[in-house]
Amino acid sequence: MNALRLLVVYFRIGLLGEAQYRVNFLFQLFETGLGMASVLAAIWVVFSQTDTLGGWKPAELTALIGIYFIVLGSINVMVAPSLQKFMEDIVTGNFDYTLTKPADAQVLVSLSEVRIWRLADVLLGAVALVVSIVRESMVVGWVEGGKFLLALLAGAVMVYSFWIVLATLAFWFIRVENILQIFWAMYTAGRWPVGIYPGWLKWTLTLVVPVAFAVTVPAEAVSGRASGTSLLGALGLACVLFAFSRWFWRVGIRKYAGASS
Amino acid sequence: MSTVIEIDRLSKSYVVPVRGAGVRASIVSLVKRKTRTVEAVKEISLSVEAGEVVGFLGPNGAGKTTTLKMLSGLLHPTGGTASVLGFEPWKRNNDFLRQITLVMGQRNQLIWDIPVIDSFDRNRVIYRLTREEYRERLDELVELLELGELLSKPVRNLSLGERMKCEVAAALLHHPRILFLDEPTLGLDVSMQRRLRTFVEQYNKRTGATVLLTSHYMADVEALCPRVVVIHHGELLFDGKLADLVRKFSAQKTLVLELEESQEDLSRFGQVVSQEGSRATLRVPKQDTAEVTARILRELKVQDLNVADPPIDEIIDQVFSRGMA
Numbered sequence: 001m002n003a004l005r006l007l008v009v010y011f012r013i014g015l016l017g018e019a020q021y022r023v024n025f026l027f028q029l030f031e032t033g034l035g036m037a038s039v040l041a042a043i044w045v046v047f048s049q050t051d052t053l054g055g056w057k058p059a060e061l062t063a064l065i066g067i068y069f070i071v072l073g074s075i076n077v078m079v080a081p082s083l084q085k086f087m088e089d090i091v092t093g094n095f096d097y098t099l100t101k102p103a104d105a106q107v108l109v110s111l112s113e114v115r116i117w118r119l120a121d122v123l124l125g126a127v128a129l130v131v132s133i134v135r136e137s138m139v140v141g142w143v144e145g146g147k148f149l150l151a152l153l154a155g156a157v158m159v160y161s162f163w164i165v166l167a168t169l170a171f172w173f174i175r176v177e178n179i180l181q182i183f184w185a186m187y188t189a190g191r192w193p194v195g196i197y198p199g200w201l202k203w204t205l206t207l208v209v210p211v212a213f214a215v216t217v218p219a220e221a222v223s224g225r226a227s228g229t230s231l232l233g234a235l236g237l238a239c240v241l242f243a244f245s246r247w248f249w250r251v252g253i254r255k256y257a258g259a260s261s
Numbered sequence: 262m263s264t265v266i267e268i269d270r271l272s273k274s275y276v277v278p279v280r281g282a283g284v285r286a287s288i289v290s291l292v293k294r295k296t297r298t299v300e301a302v303k304e305i306s307l308s309v310e311a312g313e314v315v316g317f318l319g320p321n322g323a324g325k326t327t328t329l330k331m332l333s334g335l336l337h338p339t340g341g342t343a344s345v346l347g348f349e350p351w352k353r354n355n356d357f358l359r360q361i362t363l364v365m366g367q368r369n370q371l372i373w374d375i376p377v378i379d380s381f382d383r384n385r386v387i388y389r390l391t392r393e394e395y396r397e398r399l400d401e402l403v404e405l406l407e408l409g410e411l412l413s414k415p416v417r418n419l420s421l422g423e424r425m426k427c428e429v430a431a432a433l434l435h436h437p438r439i440l441f442l443d444e445p446t447l448g449l450d451v452s453m454q455r456r457l458r459t460f461v462e463q464y465n466k467r468t469g470a471t472v473l474l475t476s477h478y479m480a481d482v483e484a485l486c487p488r489v490v491v492i493h494h495g496e497l498l499f500d501g502k503l504a505d506l507v508r509k510f511s512a513q514k515t516l517v518l519e520l521e522e523s524q525e526d527l528s529r530f531g532q533v534v535s536q537e538g539s540r541a542t543l544r545v546p547k548q549d550t551a552e553v554t555a556r557i558l559r560e561l562k563v564q565d566l567n568v569a570d571p572p573i574d575e576i577i578d579q580v581f582s583r584g585m586a
Contacts, residue, residue: 002389009386017374096335097370102358103387257337257351258275 003107010078014114021117028120032069036124039065039191054196056223059136061193064219066129068191071155071214073121079160080180081113083167087177090170090256099253106164106249133222147221147231154231154238155214161238161245162210168245171252183209190215213237265346265439265471266309266332272340273302273327301327303495304341309473311438314465316486316503317475320581324495325475329441332473333363346438359388362437364429366447371416377427378412381434388435395434402430405460422453429457433464440464442474446481458484479574493581503573511576514550516543518557519565530557539564544571 018024040062047058056064086109089095098108166183169176186204190211194202206212213234220226279297280290302324309315317325330336332343334350334357343350348357371380385395403409406426416424429445442461446454458481465472476482482489482503489506491499499506516531520539527533530553531545545553550568557563570576 002386005386009383013372013375013379013383016376016379017372020374092368093365094368094370096330096363096365097368099335099353100333100358100361100363101387102355102389108387254337257335258273258339 002103006103006107006111010111010114011116014116017114018116025117025120028117029124032073032120032124036065036069036128039068040128054193056193056196057136059132060219060223062132063129063222064193064215065191066125066127066132067152067218067222068215069121069125069128070152071125071159071190072187073118073123073125074156075159075163076115076118076121078111078114079163081115082110083163084177084180085113086167087170091174095256099256105253106246109167110160110164129222144222144224147226148218151213151218151221151226151231151234154234155210155218157238158210158234158241159214161241164245165248168249168252171255187211193219210237210241263311264308265311266307266473267344268308268332268341269306269343270304270341271302271306271328271331271338271343272300272304273324273331273336274298274300274339300495302331302338302492305492305495305497306341307490307497307500309471311471312465312469313488314461314472314474314486316482316489317473317492318482318489318577319475319492323492325492326443327495328492329363329443329473329475333361333441334358335363359435360437361439361441362432362435363441364432364443364445366425366444369416369424369428371424371427371431373417374415376413376415377408377419377431380416380427381412381431384431384434390435398434398436399430402433405463406430422449422456425449425453425457429460436468436470438470440470440472440474442472444475444477446476446478454478454481455484461485479572479577483573491577491580498580507570507573507576510580511570512547512579513544513571514547515569515571516545516550516554516557517541517565517567517569518543518561518563521562521564 043058043061043065046053047061051057053061086095089098098105098112101108162183166176166179169179186209189197189201189205194205194212194216197205202212217226217230217234221231276296276298278290279295280286305324305328317328319325327336331338332345332350334353337351346357346360348354350357371377372383381399390398403412406429408426408430411419411423411427416427419427425445433440440461445461446457449457461472461474462485464470472485474481474485487502489499489501489503490497491506499509515534518527518541520541523539527536527541527543531543531549534542534544536542543553554566554568557566
């Protein structure tokens with residue numbers, strides 16, 4: 001598994017690069033903590049008026065927030081910075097070097113940049129998730145746990161594939177940073193379960209930007225309300241999206257090389 | 262010797278949008294896009310033997326870089342065929358990529374914020390080198406390029422020259438059989454240019470690797486490349502020895518005279534390039550050289566006389582401004 005060895009090397013490089021700025025970790029922790037506090041405050045305000053929100057209880061929503069931060073951190077540790085760098089490399093022409101390497105270009109591009117300190121998001125997200133489970137003594141058995149991990153995996157694959165598709169657009173339209181802004185705006189909506197949004201937005205968040213699968217579905221799984229079929233659907237869709245992103249990336253590479261086929 | 266590169270009528274044309282100046286034109290072009298085809302490389306054919314060092318000459322936009330990019334697998338040609346080490350480059354087979362390297366003078370592959378050695382380590386993993394291979398090659402390159410204390414510095418703290426040395430080392434860790442060097446000495450000072458040049462020469466002798474090099478600096482090509490390929494407007498103008506290029510394209514000779522006393526007007530002998538005191542430089546048509554020299558020796562009191570080809574830069578310049586000879 002050369003991809004795995006590459007992953008290790010890039011993580012080491014990322015660690016080396018950022019270890020010089022240890023104080024950044026504290027800043028990151030502070031920033032994430034502040035972000036999380038404001039979201040939790042919003043939840044508290046909502047639940048001071050009502051007992052459930054679209055069928056979600058406070059503890060379940062806190063778990064959802066935890067998952068939201070876990071996924072956010074995961075994107076920001078590697079996927080987002082790497083693909084952002086890839087877009088810069090397209091502009092500067094440094095991408096040529098990636099193509100002369102005897103390794104899968106998509107793998108190289110996806111790993112190229114690591115922001116270790118963004119693991120703070122993952123850390124705080126995990127804390128929120130665990131605390132909400134323990135405090136409300138939600139029963140999370142093996143089944144729910146397994147479902148949750150599967151749902152999280154499917155969501156991660158979908159978000160990654162989605163980013164690859166967005167980044168691949170750079171082969172045609174040099175400047176796609178703006179499209180990434182759209183992703184972030186949509187992702188922010190994932191702090192609430194998508195079920196509470198009006199229909200059109202719900203569908204956008206489910207099928208266009210896979211926020212529902214990345215955050216809501218895993219949260220449903222952990223609170224024991226995800227059905228087997230919705231999980232299977234998520235896994236199936238993850239496979240389809242991944243295959244599509246892979247195909248699209250290849251088309252992009254061919255375009256870059258100026259191949260007419 | 263075996264042929265490692267075989268190119269047959271290789272061509273590349275781009276379709277580029279055409280747009281007039283001004284707001285109106287740019288709005289129109291949003292709706293109705295006019296395009297035009299630019300032929301960057303036109304039916305170039307050549308073959309290169311293992312171990313050769315070939316210099317590509319040509320003005321900006323001549324098609325040198327496009328050719329190198331096709332040979333290193335970055336670009337797909339629009340016509341013709343090419344075989345490099347038996348591979349079709351643009352298929353980008355991993356076995357092919359492991360045997361070549363590309364260095365581009367104006368771009369960098371080292372990671373900016375971390376020590377050089379860690380970027381090297383990344384390449385070790387990408388090229389799947391064993392620790393022993395890596396160690397051995399690293400030591401060799403460190404010695405040849407005098408990298409010693411640079412390895413532990415972050416790339417951003419290096420001077421351009423130091424960075425280029427490291428870039429070259431990073432590109433050679435996997436012992437490629439073919440080196441594509443695109444303007445490797447761009448922007449470097451004279452002594453660093455010479456240093457890099459000597460290194461490429463040594464490397465070629467030591468490993469027998471084939472080198473294809475483009476450069477703006479004639480000195481690079483003069484020092485390194487027994488064989489030159491001249492490309493202009495995407496077409497191959499010349500392929501052969503540098504000396505033959507000079508013979509073919511230089512229509513004039515330069516006469517440098519050292520006279521016993523400063524002379525009046527010398528223009529009756531040829532075109533006066535410079536005249537300072539007793540020293541003068543003249544330019545005469547090649548076929549008249551013998552006759553003019555004889556006349557000068559007869560009519561003037563000459564201390565020293567030297568017949569030479571004009572500087573290569575000048576010849577190349579003439580070639581390009583004339584187009585085809």
